[in-house]
Amino acid sequence: MTKPASGPTGLLLIDKPGGITSHDAVARTRRWYGTRKVGHAGTLDPMATGLLVLGLGQGTKLLTYVVGADKAYTATVRLGSSTPSDDADSSPDRFADPAVLAAVTEADVKEAVARQTGSVQQVPSAVSAVKIAGRKAYELVRAGEEVELKARSVTVSRFDIHDVRRSESHIDVDVSVDCSTGTYVRALARDIGEDLGVYGHLTALRRTRIGPFSVEDAHRLPDRDRVDEVPPPQLIDLGSGASALMPAVTIDAAAARGLLQGRFLPIAGADSSVERCAAVADGRLVGIVEPRQGLWKIAVGTASLDEYKR
CATH class of the missing domain: 3.30.2350.10 (Pseudouridine synthase)
Known part of the structure; x- marks a missing residue:
């Protein structure tokens, strides 16, 4: 069962400046959002600039799908x-x-x-x-x-x-x-x-693009000595981020509860020929589901079972 998310959760697009490492960008973002749980998808060398996709909170669970994108x-x-x-x-x-x-x-x-x-x-x-x-x-x-x-x-x-x-x-x-x-x-x-x-x-x-994400939509990372002065931008929510990376399917609360309990379920409208889908309930990402012999099983949960109790 996925624990309830605490702290900021989502994806952040950063236009990394030259002269800093991807690790530096992560460290600066941790200060910016006041959280330790930050990761990045795809290293950029110090010389390189451009798009760096960061995951915060439960957003770190989506980074593996960002890394594999063209x-x-x-x-x-x-x-x-x-x-x-x-x-x-x-x-x-x-x-x-x-x-x-x-x-x-x-x-x-x-x-x-x-x-x-x-x-x-x-x-x-x-x-x-x-x-x-x-x-x-x-x-x-x-x-x-x-x-x-x-x-x-x-x-x-x-x-x-x-x-x-x-x-x-x-x-x-x-x-x-x-x-x-x-x-x-x-x-x-x-x-x-x-x-x-x-x-x-x-x-x-x-780097100008990773999968569906463009550097044109990225945010400028504050200078290290001004991180505390610049309000952090709103994150891309998990549902929107996952739906951009893969096909999405809408499920109801009962299906969300069953999936989060580890059950194999049929999902109406889900295409079983794809490798995975983003399962969304009420506009929120429940998790990433994968097909198993005509049924679906949650592979990565991003919601808490407590959210879908009767």
């Missing part, structure tokens, strides 16, 4: 040099031969981008949160250990070039990317540079 970014790929982190959070350590770089045409860049579009076998950046034997890769790198990550399949559904700017030392390419979860845009930059024989890394990255 994502959209805008970025600048710099061809001509590489860095240990594949982005601007570290200094360039390898540089292209000027003659080779000068010979790279815009058509070459477009062809290299095209080869990184669709289903791609991608090796994550060594300085990443991918775990090896229970430890994050970047922790091993910082400890001086050699890291060798395996390639994995990701999908880049859109990879558009918006501008190409040249100088003697580099070529900057402004792009937008739509991709599956687990895709590293900085690894795309690295691999395009390797493909062209001139190295590559990211100099800018901004």
